[in-house]
Amino acid sequence: QLVESGGGLVQPGGSLRLSCVVSTFAGFTMDYYAVGWFRQAPGKEREGVSCISSGGGTTNYVDSVKGRFSISRDDAKNTVYLQMNSLKPEDTGVYYCASRGPSCGGWGPHEYEYWGQGTQVTVSS
Secondary structure, eight states: OEEEEOOEEEOTTOOEEEEEEEOOBTTBOGGGOEEEEEEEOTTSOOEEEEEEOGGGOOEEEOGGGTTTEEEEEEGGGTEEEEEEOSOOGGGOEEEEEEEESSSOOOSOGGGOOEEOOOEEEEEOO
């Protein structure tokens, strides 16, 4: 199971930090998994935002968030973070974290096996 938190309402240019707590299952500890963040705006498809591999050696970002978002992980706390700075109205949506095997792979949601319930992020003045 994955549980997201940290969403909320923020003004354009503001910051939020999302957290994703990953429960261990299927005999694997949290450090086995790559974890991705996705978002879905109303009426739009779910899109990949960022991913961090097992061990944190690889981090990927979609072009629209490069230089503004930063993903990190603390395996001792079973938690992955998404630091979001310089937020824009187009960043609004429900943010989900999801896990898969050790490497990040592509941006397709179907590539991820386990999902959280999501946390709402609204960027508005």
